[in-house]
Amino acid sequence: MPPPSAGVKIDMISAGNGFFALHPGLSFSYFIILFLLPMMFHHPLYLAVIFTGIIILNLLLGQVLVLKSHLKWYILMASFIIILNPLFTSRGATIMFYLGNRPFTMEALFHGGLFALSLVSILLVFPAYMRVITPDRFLFLFSSLAPNTAFNITVVLRFIPLLRRRLQEVLFVQQAMGIFSLEKSRRAKAKETMETFNILVTWSLESSLQTAASMRARGYETQKRSSAMVYQINRYDLVFLGLIAASVAAALLGYIWGYGQYQIYPYLEPALPVLSWHFLTIMFFLFIPIFLEGREWIQWHFIRSKM
């Protein structure tokens, strides 16, 4: 363990095990790269591995329900792209049929499929991201880069639940006064709803004067704010920083040398074999959080089965 440093760590920002144990900056960077991967590599096997890796990560992070609830939407987006691409592109040698006088090619369809897989992979990064980079971690990351903005967002996050609760009260009172009771046109309903909402707006604007006074009373506007939120970097972080940096460097080098690309036109290039060092690097990169989370899972599983 590293020597104890000056401050005692405040652990009130959601901390945790496994992937959560990493410094938020590190996990944030990891997600940015994960987000870029499906944009960079359109080779079908690369995409398949990336897609699988992201799915497993989501599952390990317990985001099954989120995936399920979004499933319909993912399919819709994907089929939209699969179908539209060949309609607008006539490249490719294998003509399946003609639409009017435009050829509909298998290659373009396949390309649409790859695009769809890439899009869905990008979208799937976010449920996992949301689980790990919680709002407080996100704000922590940006509080040193853009302190005023981060502070402003914190205040918004404090106001949103407050306003929602007040809105419920306002809606009830208006209902009790007989608004919303009759069958009305959409227009009339929208008008009434907005008038009701205006009550909340008037109220919130008035009461936020108090918020500003309370901020100033506690010395906002005096000096530069310090921050008591600190994450210590430990050896664990350093190891993973090394691993991530190394695999990213390798992946980038390979990318520049042309690895991970795939030729579709005029004929689909055979996808196998790709067991190159580059492919393995990508797999290794995807495996890092799976290892962290999986180890945790096995540990608990093991301990529990012993008890």
Add this chain to the structure above:
Amino acid sequence: MALYQIQNVTFAYAGEAQNALQQISLSLNKGDFVLFCGPTGSGKTTLLRLLKKEVQPAGKMSGIIVYDGNLLEEVDQDRGVEEIAMVFQDPDDQIVMETVWQELIFAMENLGYEMKTIQRRLAEVANYFGMESWLSLPVHHLSGGQKQLLNLAAVMMLRPKVLLLDEPTAQLDPIAAREFLQVLYRINQELSTTIILSEHRLEEVFPLASRIIMLEQGKVKYSGDPHTIMVDIWKKKDPTFWPYLPVVSRLYLTVSQTISANNQIPLTVKAGKAWADRVELQENISAGPVEEPVKQGCRPLLDCREVFFQYEKDLSLILKGVSLQLERGEIFTLFGGNGSGKTTLLKVLTGIMKPIRGKVFFGGKDIKKIDAEDQARRIGYLAQNPSLYFNRETVAGQIQSRADKLGLGSNHAHVEKMIHFFELKEILDKHPYDISGGQRQKVALALVLLSNPDLILLDEPTKGLDPLCKQEFGTMLQRLHRYGSTILMVSHDIEFAAQVSSRCALLFDGKIIASDTPRTFFTQNYFYTTFIHRVLGEKLPRVIGIEDVTA
């Protein structure tokens, strides 16, 4: 030694001709527990805010304020922020950050303290206020009382020398309020922090205060220790400030004819009882309007039969078989602790929230079968917070928009009647947020009553009102009652309810436990009863108010 010296301070708000404060001269000592009181508009909030540079209102001030030997405006900025702390009225409005611990360290972060110092104080403060277990909670998970405690703790992080508090318990229920005031007393006693507090909850604060300052129309009317002030008010027979005294003291002053300087006036039930044991007192119970027997025979206006309610399927039951009958012309008060389901019951009785089991009959008809608009007209509901009613620029506009919705033309007789009844003429052109809280509540009630409802449901109508407003509100209810309105109110205010109700009931664990006339109700209760009954209950078992006693 004097902490604050206020000399000849006169203040007028920007754009207003009238002075909010006139020629105030006061000297407040270190370590004092000072109470500011007075009717709404007396200038206590203004005076309190002038004592802290960062929250001084915009306007014209003459005279000087000296803080700890220096002119207040010359006190170093950081020192001013650190040493003078302020807590405001509304618990929600003051909180800036998202989680409890962020809120606690907000002030220290602003002043650029080192992380190590912040952490030490955070640990100390969390411990002192017993809030370790909620440190990482988002603030919207806290109750009102917890939020206000958080606001206090958040300013205590800076280790202030003086705490200014502007009606900090006005929005809290009595238990949370008492707890908050006890914490203040502890801070005053244990840390010798000077406390300057404006309050309407005088029953609880009078015994704690070492210095009381009563303001009226921007001037200091009385100033001194509690005893001196009470004697002064009693001697002058001052009708404005008489209701400000604790009820036990008022009983003592009413009954005893002579007060000598060394006689201690009782402030608490304990002291009152010790005094009452020594003197001769007689019951003098007249059958006031309160005692009027309820008209029996005709169908009850509201009949609530074994009502069960829960908000969501998996949440626990809030109402567990409430049965309640309300005759026409009653003023019915429902008591109950926090979370007993009082407010929920009121909402169910509006007919908007549907019970999961049981039935509510209104005027003999199942409430579910009444047309929604008709139901909204005939059942008036006034929520706790009058802010829930305003979206126009003027009071007149607000009343007009409601009248239009109800299909009443402008200058309709009923509209005029309501404006007259609630004395709104003067404030018709003002913005709803530029009038006082008591006036806002009147406007809200006027809006509700525009539809001329048969039943009026009131949710804690006296919350945050000063004693005078409360009296006035009580008179208004009696007048409405005389016009034939039926009123059901939910309240924590025992003294108020004892004066105005024709029947009281206690809701506990989702059921109505006791329901009686106020006299029977309060004389049979031990905890849930008036101060006077607590003092005299053993001697004169039927007494519940001052007017029931003579020497």
Add this chain to the structure above:
Amino acid sequence: MKDRRNPKIYFYPLIFFLMVLAVIFIWQERYLPLSFILLFLSMVPFYRRFERKKAKAEVVVVIAVLAAIAAVSRVPFMALPGIQPTSFVVITAALVFGPEVGFLVGSTSALASNLFLGQGPWTPWQMFSWGMMGLSAGYLYRFAWMQNRIGLGIFGFCWGFLFGLIMNLWIVVGFFETINWGTFAGVYAASFYFDLAHGLSNVFFIVLFSRQWKKMLERASRKFGILGHTEER
């Protein structure tokens, strides 16, 4: 006092490294990552201005409360699909408090509500769209034709489509191999109904409520002592 050995700085090189990495894509015809980076860079100046000077407490609070209002405004309209006043809130905020506040309200509201509802690749695009909506409303308000409800209504209607245009951009750029009128038409046909509804609901709110809202916000700006757009001129 700021801790000089703040460990956070160790991660900045990594982040910048990622940016360099992204720039390389320019030669590889990967427009999507490039578009994200340029989008971020385009918003930096506004946030930098907000960062440079310490804003008055009132300014911070008013931006925060307006952004929260914009975010919460969807809730009561859940029952009326296609109608939601978020854009209206952003536009009116800009009219009263000026282009910069307008930008911050719009983009902060998008970011904050996504922190609640779910982040996605659309987050920066929404931040940009609503931010620009506020910015342009605040800027154009100096011209006479914007100061009546007709001009404002047209402005709001156009933004309904402009918003869709920007929001669809990343799909078009990233996931179609040929970018021509056909692709655009295909994607925009799919979102036409939503954009039309957005434009029409902007018009609806502007025509019926913009006066009242302007008064409400002007009162707040007076009470807050913030010099807004109106007093600037």
